[in-house]
Amino acid sequence: MRLTERGGHPPHPPTTMPRHWLMKSEPDECSIDDLRDAPAGTLPWTGVRNYQARNFMRDEMRLGDDVLFYHSSCPEPGIAGLARIAGGPVPDGTQFDPASPYHDAKSTPDKPRWLQIDVSFVRKTRLLSLAALRAAPSLQTLRTLQPGNRLSITPVTDTEWRAVLRLLQD
DNA sequence: GCCAACGTTGGC
DNA sequence: GCCAACGTTGGC
Numbered sequence: 001m002r003l004t005e006r007g008g009h010p011p012h013p014p015t016t017m018p019r020h021w022l023m024k025s026e027p028d029e030c031s032i033d034d035l036r037d038a039p040a041g042t043l044p045w046t047g048v049r050n051y052q053a054r055n056f057m058r059d060e061m062r063l064g065d066d067v068l069f070y071h072s073s074c075p076e077p078g079i080a081g082l083a084r085i086a087g088g089p090v091p092d093g094t095q096f097d098p099a100s101p102y103h104d105a106k107s108t109p110d111k112p113r114w115l116q117i118d119v120s121f122v123r124k125t126r127l128l129s130l131a132a133l134r135a136a137p138s139l140q141t142l143r144t145l146q147p148g149n150r151l152s153i154t155p156v157t158d159t160e161w162r163a164v165l166r167l168l169q170d
Numbered sequence: 171g172c173c174a175a176c177g178t179t180g181g182c
Numbered sequence: 183g184c185c186a187a188c189g190t191t192g193g194c
Contacts, residue, residue, distance in 0.1 A: 024180090049178095050178095052189095072180060072181085073180050073181080077181070130181080147186095147187080148186080149187090149188095150178080150179050150180070150187075150188065150189085
């Protein structure tokens with residue numbers, strides 16, 4: 001699909017620089033290996049049921065944006081790889097599926113409530129653990145490290161992005 | 171609009 | 183499994 005074909009919202013102005021995001025996934029459900037092994041290394045990011053996270057997809061995420069792929073709710077939480085936004089947003093199909101754990105009876109195809117985007121594998125990294133992230137002076141501002149933060153999608157500043165890449169080189 | 175009850179997240 | 187933090191729901 002082309003971004004200009006999305007219903008309901010005007011197209012975003014083109015941007016020169018990709019933005020950066022951190023996206024959490026439970027490796028039991030979808031790990032960085034699962035993403036790598038998916039057809040064309042691409043999977044739809046479904047099941048987001050938080051309005052703030054949805055609004056990031058709807059209003060701010062762009063094709064080509066960089067993604068820190070974070071493993072959560074697992075023995076070794078942390079950044080496990082890099083990915084990229086590869087499509088969308090489009091209505092999240094799981095909301096209309098009564099058999100899906102993400103089914104939302106209050107959402108209709110006429111007025112879909114939830115969105116999905118496509119995420120493409122870029123590369124695996126060594127695991128940059130949550131403890132290592134917390135220990136890095138350059139990452140104290142990282143949104144996902146702030147107390148009480150539970151968002152599955154959070155913006156990452158250019159400075160934070162570069163700091164993560166640098167840590168991954170060590 | 172208030173707010174108590176409930177559900178979810180996610181590290182530990 | 184525990185529990186703190188936070189979002190959502192729904193009665194009033």
